[in-house]
Structures are given as structure tokens and as C-alpha cells.
Amino acid sequence: MGHKTAVFRKEHFNAAHRLHVEDWSAEKNAELFGKCNLPHYHGHNYELVVKVVGYPDPVSGYLIDMKVLSELVQREVLEHFDHKNLNLDVPFFKNINPTAENIAVVIFNLLRPHIPGEIDLQIRLYETERNFVEYPANI
Amino acid sequence: MGHKTAVFRKEHFNAAHRLHVEDWSAEKNAELFGKCNLPHYHGHNYELVVKVVGYPDPVSGYLIDMKVLSELVQREVLEHFDHKNLNLDVPFFKNINPTAENIAVVIFNLLRPHIPGEIDLQIRLYETERNFVEYPANI
Amino acid sequence: MGHKTAVFRKEHFNAAHRLHVEDWSAEKNAELFGKCNLPHYHGHNYELVVKVVGYPDPVSGYLIDMKVLSELVQREVLEHFDHKNLNLDVPFFKNINPTAENIAVVIFNLLRPHIPGEIDLQIRLYETERNFVEYPANI
Amino acid sequence: MGHKTAVFRKEHFNAAHRLHVEDWSAEKNAELFGKCNLPHYHGHNYELVVKVVGYPDPVSGYLIDMKVLSELVQREVLEHFDHKNLNLDVPFFKNINPTAENIAVVIFNLLRPHIPGEIDLQIRLYETERNFVEYPANI
Amino acid sequence: MGHKTAVFRKEHFNAAHRLHVEDWSAEKNAELFGKCNLPHYHGHNYELVVKVVGYPDPVSGYLIDMKVLSELVQREVLEHFDHKNLNLDVPFFKNINPTAENIAVVIFNLLRPHIPGEIDLQIRLYETERNFVEYPANI
Amino acid sequence: MGHKTAVFRKEHFNAAHRLHVEDWSAEKNAELFGKCNLPHYHGHNYELVVKVVGYPDPVSGYLIDMKVLSELVQREVLEHFDHKNLNLDVPFFKNINPTAENIAVVIFNLLRPHIPGEIDLQIRLYETERNFVEYPANI
Numbered sequence: 002m003g004h005k006t007a008v009f010r011k012e013h014f015n016a017a018h019r020l021h022v023e024d025w026s027a028e029k030n031a032e033l034f035g036k037c038n039l040p041h042y043h044g045h046n047y048e049l050v051v052k053v054v055g056y057p058d059p060v061s062g063y064l065i066d067m068k069v070l071s072e073l074v075q076r077e078v079l080e081h082f083d084h085k086n087l088n089l090d091v092p093f094f095k096n097i098n099p100t101a102e103n104i105a106v107v108i109f110n111l112l113r114p115h116i117p118g119e120i121d122l123q124i125r126l127y128e129t130e131r132n133f134v135e136y137p138a139n140i
Numbered sequence: 141m142g143h144k145t146a147v148f149r150k151e152h153f154n155a156a157h158r159l160h161v162e163d164w165s166a167e168k169n170a171e172l173f174g175k176c177n178l179p180h181y182h183g184h185n186y187e188l189v190v191k192v193v194g195y196p197d198p199v200s201g202y203l204i205d206m207k208v209l210s211e212l213v214q215r216e217v218l219e220h221f222d223h224k225n226l227n228l229d230v231p232f233f234k235n236i237n238p239t240a241e242n243i244a245v246v247i248f249n250l251l252r253p254h255i256p257g258e259i260d261l262q263i264r265l266y267e268t269e270r271n272f273v274e275y276p277a278n279i
Numbered sequence: 280m281g282h283k284t285a286v287f288r289k290e291h292f293n294a295a296h297r298l299h300v301e302d303w304s305a306e307k308n309a310e311l312f313g314k315c316n317l318p319h320y321h322g323h324n325y326e327l328v329v330k331v332v333g334y335p336d337p338v339s340g341y342l343i344d345m346k347v348l349s350e351l352v353q354r355e356v357l358e359h360f361d362h363k364n365l366n367l368d369v370p371f372f373k374n375i376n377p378t379a380e381n382i383a384v385v386i387f388n389l390l391r392p393h394i395p396g397e398i399d400l401q402i403r404l405y406e407t408e409r410n411f412v413e414y415p416a417n418i
Numbered sequence: 419m420g421h422k423t424a425v426f427r428k429e430h431f432n433a434a435h436r437l438h439v440e441d442w443s444a445e446k447n448a449e450l451f452g453k454c455n456l457p458h459y460h461g462h463n464y465e466l467v468v469k470v471v472g473y474p475d476p477v478s479g480y481l482i483d484m485k486v487l488s489e490l491v492q493r494e495v496l497e498h499f500d501h502k503n504l505n506l507d508v509p510f511f512k513n514i515n516p517t518a519e520n521i522a523v524v525i526f527n528l529l530r531p532h533i534p535g536e537i538d539l540q541i542r543l544y545e546t547e548r549n550f551v552e553y554p555a556n557i
Numbered sequence: 558m559g560h561k562t563a564v565f566r567k568e569h570f571n572a573a574h575r576l577h578v579e580d581w582s583a584e585k586n587a588e589l590f591g592k593c594n595l596p597h598y599h600g601h602n603y604e605l606v607v608k609v610v611g612y613p614d615p616v617s618g619y620l621i622d623m624k625v626l627s628e629l630v631q632r633e634v635l636e637h638f639d640h641k642n643l644n645l646d647v648p649f650f651k652n653i654n655p656t657a658e659n660i661a662v663v664i665f666n667l668l669r670p671h672i673p674g675e676i677d678l679q680i681r682l683y684e685t686e687r688n689f690v691e692y693p694a695n696i
Numbered sequence: 697m698g699h700k701t702a703v704f705r706k707e708h709f710n711a712a713h714r715l716h717v718e719d720w721s722a723e724k725n726a727e728l729f730g731k732c733n734l735p736h737y738h739g740h741n742y743e744l745v746v747k748v749v750g751y752p753d754p755v756s757g758y759l760i761d762m763k764v765l766s767e768l769v770q771r772e773v774l775e776h777f778d779h780k781n782l783n784l785d786v787p788f789f790k791n792i793n794p795t796a797e798n799i800a801v802v803i804f805n806l807l808r809p810h811i812p813g814e815i816d817l818q819i820r821l822y823e824t825e826r827n828f829v830e831y832p833a834n835i
Contacts (some may be wrong), residue, residue, distance in 0.1 A: 009412065041641070103196070130574065
């Protein structure tokens with residue numbers, strides 16, 4: 002039993018991207034994605050908040066060692082994303098449009114295998130201070 | 141099926157208000173609401189975060205077009221609230237005390253009809269950096 | 280019935296602490312807690328967000344008087360924690376390692392008896408801008 | 419001599435205001451001040467940063483006791499401005515339009531007599547996160 | 558005479574860039590610019606603070622109409638920079654490496670002709686929350 | 697000649713401290729320093745902003761390599777301050793009261809010898825979000 006607790010660790014990366022669906026016409030892409038579809042990419046300072054939920058160890062008082070969590074995010078996510086072009090340099094987006102929604106799912110899938118099964122995981126990703134997403138919702 | 145995701149869009153407005161219940165005596169109003177009951181109004185830079193929850197489109201990678209969401213908030217909420225006196229200028233508060241709790245419910249009711257039924261909606265409203273509310277709770 | 284709403288109040292305190300489990304060897308403490316185990320303490324500007332959830336009064340529009348909530352946090356928590364050494368000065372941590380997870384549980388237990396039973400309570404505690412916790416999870 | 423140092427203390431107040439020049443026509447007021455001229459006032463969470471510059475005491479290491487500075491700002495400024503209508507409740511603005519520029523000058527004049535003459539003073543006032551002023555410039 | 562005051566307006570834009578000096582070898586570029594030299598660009602949420610210094614009008618209480626200043630920045634800077642690739646899309650960087658230092662100079666030169674000569678101008682540019690510049694220094 | 701520019705790099709450290717003048721009585725210490733004088737230390741998340749001012753290189757567009765500046769701050773300051781007790785662990789404060797004013801002077805003196813003479817240096821130190829200092833003033 003014990004005290005079900007959520008622990009959050011915030012990291013960041015800087016990346017270029019462009020929103021574009023290959024199968025659509027230029028017009029349809031421009032209509033939906035507007036300036037985000039411009040051909041030469043733009044970029045963001047992405048803020049990434051990793052949330053893990055579970056029962057802290059009653060002796061150490063740690064749910065997870067945040068240093069270990071931070072190094073995991075560094076190795077599995079930031080190494081591949083930071084100072085990169087998400088469309089061109091990150092194979093996970095070869096067939097996936099790098100919207101904030103999709104980036105959050107990709108990051109979740111990269112981290113999930115490395116976190117113990119009894120610990121829940123949620124990704125919050127800020128594309129800008131005003132636009133952000135959480136996946137999965139409602140945990 | 142797919143990836144249930146939450147998307148957030150942050151907006152803001154500046155407004156004056158005063159907390160006051162018409163049916164109460166001046167003393168009872170002053171006792172509960174303190175400085176917030178002073179007769180000539182005071183004001184806030186309200187920060188409004190609109191949360192929508194659902195399944196992003198698998199092709200576009202969008203749950204909702206944030207530009208469209210931002211324009212909806214602009215048209216249905218900010219046009220009526222920004223640089224206004226909530227008590228005197230905004231008819232929705234004719235019989236409702238403009239506490240942060242009530243402002244959140246009013247904003248929810250203004251936006252809900254314009255958002256597809258399969259998408260959940262939550263309002264977070266910061267009255268100050270230190271006082272804020274969410275309605276409905278727990279989504 | 281009515282509008283189930285969450286209300287948040289943010290407070291802060293400055294305190295020293297050190298992570299250390301008495302029953303462990305110096306080596307084991309150093310290995311898990313790293314710099315946080317250094318003997319002469321370090322410190323943080325803790326940001327504390329108290330979340331209460333319930334049905335606002337339909338007349339006043341208040342779930343809880345934030346002034347009363349702030350004074351409660353001041354009296355039951357900040358008086359004991361602010362500008363103190365959590366390990367040496369705060370008896371609640373006599374046998375509990377002052378990790379962020381454990382501090383959140385202690386604060387929850389200090390506030391819970393003073394908040395009406397029909398109102399739910401959650402503690403969010405920022406140890407730094409990048410490390411924070413919520414207890415209980417998922418309310 | 420010693421180490422010329424600047425010390426800053428941040429405070430805040432919530433107030434209503436309206437920009438309006440009595441001697442101008444309604445049209446001229448509306449043209450220049452736009453939404454800020456609307457008749458029933460709007461409001462802001464003003465953030466006030468008080469900067470003092472001088473030589474810290476070599477023994478105490480204090481330029482000024484920040485607690486004393488904070489109490490001074492509380493007594494001379496916040497008591498008169500917080501939760502007030504600047505146009506109607508604050509006599510200093512009887513003949514002065516409460517623009518951010520003018521509010522900063524008024525606050526400077528309220529604090530200057532209470533700060534030792536060998537210490538320089540500057541006021542920074544945030545009307546919103548995006549609009550702010552400093553008076554006097556360049557100290 | 559009057560009250561020399563500084564007025565600040567904060568804007569933002571999202572752009573891709575890459576640090577690269579054409580005349581240098583690939584090795585020299587990689588050595589100095591590190592990850593910022595990667596070939597496919599990365600990006601930032603740039604925060605831009607425009608500071609103007611002068612004597613506010615004694616009647617209106619305005620140094621400058623912030624709405625006009627904001628529109629000027631929109632037209633002269635953001636139209637050319639926002640959601641663009643600074644290296645490929647913005648001719649001002651054809652022969653200038655888009656470091657934060659150089660971007661600030663370019664923005665200064667774009668705005669200076671449109672601001673009255675008796676008003677001083679300074680640009681502050683945040684590339685990230687942790688890296689930022691001011692040009693010219695010391696005004 | 698060229699473009700005199702200021703470049704800022706933000707770092708942080710977490711430390712414990714206590715304000716106390718050895719030569720003073722307990723009463724005098726308590727009277728001036730209040731809660732900051734409590735015997736078992738408290739602590740802060742210090743935010744450190746290092747400002748350097750000079751003429752960027754016209755070819756690279758860099759005043760200083762921020763990566764090098766960050767590593768310098770890491771080696772000369774953070775190694776000695778982070779997760780330490782400033783009074784007990786940091787010899788620079790053996791005879792100096794660790795007020796924010798004095799910490800800024802100590803950091804300035806640690807960094808100054810490692811920065812080229814033609815580049816000016818200023819330290820900004822946030823003890824809390826509401827209390828901060830700059831040394832030297834007015835550069």
C-alpha cells in the first residue's frame with residue numbers, strides 16, 4: 002500500500018520542425034498548417050515534463066531517483082532530438098507529422114520500456130508557453 | 141482507437157471586478173470578501189488555459205487546430221471580457237458573483253457548444269499567479 | 280449537485296535539508312543520494328501548491344475562502360518549515376527522510392484535519408523548477 | 419570605496435484603472451487609448467520591483483534590510499494602491515492619467531523621502547508580462 | 558524637462574537557424590559552434606524585448622503608444638522572422654551568422670529608422686531562458 | 697569599432713546558509729537578520745545570471761562562447777557552491793556574512809581573473825524570485 006505519488010522531472014531541447022503531410026496537396030497542407038507548413042522549417046525551445054506515478058520506497062522515500070530519470074531522458078530522447086531537425090534527422094518522424102501531439106506519443110514510446118511496469122508514465126510537452134499537450138490524457 | 145491526448149491553449153485578458161452578493165448586508169459582504177469587496181473595483185491580468193481532450197486525427201496529427209481554438213476563445217470569451225468590468229459590462233455576471241470559480245464556469249458554458257461533443261473540455265483560470273481554479277475538476 | 284471545481288493556492292518557504300537514511304552505511308547513502316547527502320545540508324526555495332476540490336457555495340461563489348486557506352497553510356505548515364532545517368528543526372522528519380515525496384505526505388497530513396471532509400485535498404511541491412511531486416496522485 | 423551594489427525587492431498589487439485625459443474629447447481619448455479608455459475600468463496584477471543602489475555595510479553585508487524595504491513599500495504604496503481603483507481611490511492620480519509611466523513616477527515620489535539620500539532608487543513596474551516601464555531610466 | 562523613463566514591450570517569434578561561417582572549414586565550424594552547427598538546423602522560441610527611453614508626454618502620460626510599438630515590431634521584424642529559417646529565408650542574414658548577438662543588431666537596425674530620434678532604443682533577445690543578449694549595451 | 701553588446705548566461709545552485717556576524721551578540725544578530733539568523737541554516741535555489749559586455753567578433757558573431765562561459769561558471773563557482781552549506785563548506789565565506797550582496801561580490805571575484813580584461817563583467821544573483829542583487833551596479 003502506501004502513498005501513491007506523482008513525481009515530475011522537467012527537461013528541454015531545441016529543435017527545428019515543419020508540419021507537413023506527404024499525401025496531401027501543397028494547398029491542403031498550407032490551409033491546415035499555415036505558417037507551420039513553411040518549407041524551410043522553424044523551431045522551438047521544447048520544454049518536456051516527464052511524470053511518473055507509483056508508490057515511493059518507504060525507506061529511501063524515493064519513487065524514482067530523479068538523477069536516473071534525468072539521465073534516461075537524456076539518453077533515450079534528448080540525444081536524438083536536441084539541436085536536430087525533427088523531420089530530417091529523427092527517424093521516428095519519417096512517417097509521422099511532428100505535431101506536439103505526435104512528439105509526445107513518440108517520447109512516451111521511447112521511455113516506456115525503460116520504466117518499471119508498476120510505474121505509470123505521462124508526457125507533457127510545451128511547444129511554446131501558450132501551446133502544450135499531455136499524453137496519455139487523464140492519468 | 142488511438143492515443144487519447146490533452147491539448148492546452150493559453151490566452152489572457154485584463155478585467156476589473158468586485159466580489160459582492162446583492163442579497164447580503166454590507167457587513168456580511170465585507171466580512172467574507174474583504175478587500176475584494178471594495179466598492180470601486182480592482183482588477184487582474186487573468187490567464188486562461190483551455191484544455192481539450194480526445195483522439196488526434198491519425199493523418200494530420202492534430203486533435204484540434206490550435207489556431208481555430210485560439211480564435212474561438214477570442215470570439216466567444218475575450219471579446220466580451222478583455223478590458224471590461226466583469227460586474228458592469230458582462231451580462232453573464234448580472235446575477236453571478238465574479239469569483240474565479242464562477243468565471244471558470246461561465247467560460248466553460250460559453251465554449252462548450254462550439255467544441256465537438258466527443259472532445260472533453262476543462263477551464264483553468266489564474267486570477268493571480270498564486271490563486272487559480274479548474275472547472276470541471278478531475279478531467 | 281452543481282459545479283465540482285478545483286481551487287489552488289500557491290505558497291512558498293525556504294528551508295535546508297539533507298537526504299540521509301540513518302540505518303544505511305555512509306557508502307549506500309552517498310551512492311543513492313549523491314550531492315543531496317552532503318553532511319552540512321543544502322537548501323531550496325520550496326513552492327507549495329495546495330489544491331482543494333469540491334462544490335462551491337452557490338451564493339458566495341467560493342469553494343473555500345482563499346484567505347482562510349492561506350492562513351491555514353501559514354499556521355500549520357509555514358510556521359514550522361520556513362527558514363528551518365527540515366532534518367534538525369522539524370520533528371515530523373525525525374524518522375522520515377525529507378525527500379520531496381515525503382515532505383508532500385507530511386504537509387498533506389498536517390492540513391487534512393483542518394479541511395472539511397467533503398473537500399478533497401492534494402499537495403504539489405516544487406523542490407526546484409525542474410523537480411516536483413504531487414500527493415496523492417490522480418485526484 | 420567598497421562595492422557599489424544594486425538590491426531589488428519585488429512586490430505586487432491588484433488594481434483597476436482607466437486611461438483618460440479630462441481635457442480631451444471622447445473621440446481623442448478613444449483614439450489614443452483604445453480599449454484602455456473603456457468607461458467602466460479594467461485592471462491588472464501589477465508587479466513592482468524596487469531597485470536601490472549603494473554601498474553595503476561592510477560588517478552586516480546588507481545594503482538595506484529587505485524586510486524593512488518591503489514594509490516601507492507596503493506602508494507607503496500598497497496600502498494605497500492594492501485592490502483599489504487608481505482613478506477614483508488614489509488621490510495622487512486626481513490630475514494624472516494612470517499610465518504605467520505615470521504610476522512609476524508616483525511610486526518613486528512616495529518612496530524617495532523614506533530612503534537615505536546616498537542610496538539611489540529606481541522603480542520598475544510591470545502592467546502585464548509584456549508591458550513594463552522603468553523610472554528613472556538609466557540608473 | 559520631465560521624467561526620463563524606459564518603456565519595454567515584449568514580443569516573440571519562432572524560427573529555425575544554424576550557426577555557420579561560410580569561409581571556415583567544416584572542422585572549425587564544428588569546433589566553435591558544436592551542436593549549433595548541425596546541418597539541418599534547429600530552432601528556438603525567441604523572446605524579444607524592445608526598450609525605448611525618453612520623456613513621456615506630460616498630458617497623455619505616454620512615452621510611446623505600446624500598441625503602435627507592437628505593430629511596428631510586428632511589421633518590421635516578426636513578419637520577416639516568425640516561422641522562418643533565419644539562414645535561408647531572411648536576407649539580412651545572407652552574410653551574417655545568426656548568433657543571438659547578430660540577430661539583436663539586425664533587429665535594432667530594422668527598428669531604429671522608425672522610432673523618433675530623441676528616443677533611445679535597445680534590443681534584448683532571449684534565445685533560450687538561459688542565453689540572452691542586449692544591444693547596444695549600457696543604455 | 698563595432699557593436700558593444702551584453703551577453704547573459706543563467707545558471708543555478710542550491711545551497712544552505714545562515715546570516716550571522718560573529719562579533720555581534722545573539723540579540724543583535726536576531727534583531728537584524730530575523731529568521732535568516734536561525735541556528736540550523738535554511739536554504740535557497742539561487743539563480744545566477746552572469747553578464748559580460750564587449751565587442752563581438754565580426755566573423756563568428758560571438759562575444760564569448762556561451763558553452764565556455766557556462767563551463768567556467770561550473771568550474772569556478774558551482775563546484776564550490778552547489779549542494780553546499782555556504783557558511784561551513786565554502787572558505788570564501790569564512791569571514792564574510794553570506795548575504796546576497798556578499799555572495800555576488802565573491803562570485804565576481806572568482807570569475808573576473810578568467811575573463812579577458814577588455815570584457816566587463818556583472819553578477820546578478822536571485823536569492824528568491826522576490827529578492828535579488830547586482831554587482832557591480834550600473835554597468
